[in-house]
Each structure stands twice: as C-alpha cells, then as structure tokens.
Amino acid sequence: MTSSLRRFAPLLALALLLVVPFLATDSYTRHLFIIAFIYAIVAANWNLSLGYCGVFNFGHLTFFGVGVYTAAIAAKTFGITPWLAIPLGGITAAGAAFLIAAPVARLKGIYVVLVTFAVSQLAMQLVLSQSQITGGGEGMVRIPFLQLGDYSFIRDFKFGYYYVALGLLVLSTLFLRFVVQSPFGKALLAVRDAQDYSTARGISVSRQRILVLVLSAIFTGIAGGFYAIYLRVASPEVFGFGTMSLVLSMVLLGGVGTLYGPIAAALALTFLTEALAGIQGFEEARFIVVAVVMVLILRLAPGGLVSLLDRLRPSRPAS
Known part of the structure; x- marks a missing residue:
C-alpha cells in the first residue's frame, strides 16, 4: 500500500460508510453495520492498552459492561434522557478503569491477566447479585430509546441509529489517533518496547498504565451505553467470555498496535459470521471456520490484516 493510498484510505472508507444506508435500505444490514461499529x-x-502499551488487560469488557448498565439504569430507573445516559456510561467506565488500574499498575505478565480477568468476573457477579437494580440474570429490558424532537430513532429501519453509531466510531478513532500520535503515545510505545530504558529516561510506568487504561475505557463505556440504548436491553452476557473472545479476536486479526486494523477486523468478522450462519450446515460450525481463517491469517501475517495488506503491495524496482 503506497503512502498516498494509506493516507486517504480512511477517508475513502468513511465516504463509503456514509452512503451505506442509501444503498442498503433493509434494517437487518444496517443492524449488522451498527453492531460492527x-x-x-x-x-x-482495547488495542490502545494491549497493543500500544503492552498491558495484558483481560478486563476490558468490564468497561463496556459498566457503560451498558450505567446507561440502562440512568435512562430507565432515573429517567435521564438517553442522550446523556450514553456519555455517562463513558464517565463511569473511566472511573471503574481507574479503580482497576491502581492495583494492577505495578503487576507484570500473567498476573495482570489473572487480576483483570478476575475483576471482570467479579463485575458480572455483582450485576447478578443486585437483581433489584440490574435485573439479575434476566437483565433489563425496554430501555428508553433515542428521540430528537418528534423524530423517533426506532423508526426508518435504523437509519438514525446507523449515523449515531458511525459518528461515535469516527470520534473514537480521532481520539485514538490524537493519543497515539501525541508525546504520551510515544511514551506508551517506549514502555511497551523497552520498559527498563523508559524508566531510566524518567517515564513512570505505573502512571502510563493507569492513564492508558482510563483513556481506553472512555469510548468503550460510551459504546456500551449506546449498545444498551440501541438494543434496549442490558444483559450480564456482556461480561461473558464469549463477548471477550470475540472482541479480542478482532484486535488480533486486525493487527495489535495498529489504529485501523481492529476496525477493519470488526467489520469483517461481523459480516463473515452472519454470512456463515445463513449457510445450511454452518450454523454451529461457523465459529470453527472463523477460527481457522484467523489462524491462517495470523500464520501468514502475524501482524494481522494491516501487515498482510502491506505484504501485498508491489515492490519497488531496484534502482
């Protein structure tokens, strides 16, 4: 991929996504795009902390779940408008990330994995135990939907929801781009690649880890809040291993430490799994097929889809 094409590829992809609702007028296709976003x-x-800082945080879906239940409780129980409940999910997720980051900031390797995964399971058990607030195992249903004046977002075959989801994805991407290109982002790479050297240069590893976990939780929580308002359901399944493994697959398949790789992988995996589900005989085996595809891609290109595209670019002739 040439440098000029790499520069304009995100804008081209955005332009294509902007016209999708006019080409795909059925609510099912739009729904798949919304979920993919x-x-x-x-x-x-998640890739911000895992790929750019090297923190093996397996509790990232906790931030998503916190956003889901924050928006659900705020909108349904307290009557807060969904437009405010969605960003409120990001605020509470960032607060939860700070509480989680504090004890794991000085841990390394497998200990970070164990502690963060344990925290995610603890959060799920907390949701299940507080059934009078969260609905327990049955979750919360009929959460208020988005409205703008007289316009209801549950009409028009998800047309409005599509652009809200796309807008959140654009804002999240711009936010991540700003973070990774800032001096703070360069310090994250230093912590990931040469922790002892970065410490010798005066970079606080604990501070970087705490900040990166908090920053990675903001839009994760906002996405969780939108998820609850869009589907009008909050279920403890958002803390489950299935959701975690799916999102982690998107990070690995797209390319760890890349900005656009996980986004491309999210779109690809969402539509691939749904396409296989529509083929007779693949309803149960679709995840096996997806796993085989992932293994092949990671075997051929350990850096994910982004590195695979770089390998496919034509080589320059020798001068």
Missing part, C-alpha cells in the same frame, strides 16, 4: 470501538480502544 460498536465492536470496532471496543476493539480499537
């Missing part, structure tokens, strides 16, 4: 936000922000 949500997963793309979660995967890309």
Whole structure:
C-alpha cells in the first residue's frame, strides 16, 4: 500500500460508510453495520492498552459492561434522557478503569491477566447479585430509546441509529489517533518496547498504565451505553467470555498496535459470521471456520490484516 493510498484510505472508507444506508435500505444490514461499529470501538480502544502499551488487560469488557448498565439504569430507573445516559456510561467506565488500574499498575505478565480477568468476573457477579437494580440474570429490558424532537430513532429501519453509531466510531478513532500520535503515545510505545530504558529516561510506568487504561475505557463505556440504548436491553452476557473472545479476536486479526486494523477486523468478522450462519450446515460450525481463517491469517501475517495488506503491495524496482 503506497503512502498516498494509506493516507486517504480512511477517508475513502468513511465516504463509503456514509452512503451505506442509501444503498442498503433493509434494517437487518444496517443492524449488522451498527453492531460492527460498536465492536470496532471496543476493539480499537482495547488495542490502545494491549497493543500500544503492552498491558495484558483481560478486563476490558468490564468497561463496556459498566457503560451498558450505567446507561440502562440512568435512562430507565432515573429517567435521564438517553442522550446523556450514553456519555455517562463513558464517565463511569473511566472511573471503574481507574479503580482497576491502581492495583494492577505495578503487576507484570500473567498476573495482570489473572487480576483483570478476575475483576471482570467479579463485575458480572455483582450485576447478578443486585437483581433489584440490574435485573439479575434476566437483565433489563425496554430501555428508553433515542428521540430528537418528534423524530423517533426506532423508526426508518435504523437509519438514525446507523449515523449515531458511525459518528461515535469516527470520534473514537480521532481520539485514538490524537493519543497515539501525541508525546504520551510515544511514551506508551517506549514502555511497551523497552520498559527498563523508559524508566531510566524518567517515564513512570505505573502512571502510563493507569492513564492508558482510563483513556481506553472512555469510548468503550460510551459504546456500551449506546449498545444498551440501541438494543434496549442490558444483559450480564456482556461480561461473558464469549463477548471477550470475540472482541479480542478482532484486535488480533486486525493487527495489535495498529489504529485501523481492529476496525477493519470488526467489520469483517461481523459480516463473515452472519454470512456463515445463513449457510445450511454452518450454523454451529461457523465459529470453527472463523477460527481457522484467523489462524491462517495470523500464520501468514502475524501482524494481522494491516501487515498482510502491506505484504501485498508491489515492490519497488531496484534502482
């Protein structure tokens, strides 16, 4: 991929996504795009801590779940408008990230994985135990939907929801782009690649880890809030291993430490799994097929889809 094409590829992709609702007028296709956008936000922000800082945080879906239940409780129980409940999910997720980051900031390797995964399971058990607030195992249903004046977003075959989801994805991507290109982002790479050297240069590893976990939780929580308002359901399944493994697959398949890789992988995996589900005989085996495809791609290109595209670019002739 040439440098000029790489520069304009995101803008071209955005232009194509902007016209999708006019080409795909059925609500099912638009729904798939909306879900893919949500997963793309979660995967890309997880990649900020995992790929750019090297923090093996397996509790990232906790931030998503916190956003889901914050928006659901705020909108349904307290009557807060969904437009405010969605960003409120990001605020509470960032607060939860700070509480999680504090004890794991000085841990390394497998200990970070164990502690963060344990926290995610603890959050799920907390949701299940507080059934009078969260609905327990049955979750919360009939959460208020978005409205803008007299316009209801549950009409028009998800037309309005599509652009809200796409707008959140664009804002999240711009936010991540700003972070990774800032001096703070360069310090994250230093912590990831040469922790002892970065410490010797005066970079606080604990501070970087705490900040990156908090920053990665903001749009993850916002995506969770939108997820609850869009589907009008809050279920403890958002903390489950299935959701975590799916989003982690998007990070790995797209390319760890890349900005747009997880977004592309989220779109690809969402539509691939749904396409296989529509083929007779693949309803149960579709995830096996997806796993095989992932293994092949990671075997051929350990850096994910982004590195695979770089390999396919024509080589320059020798001068």
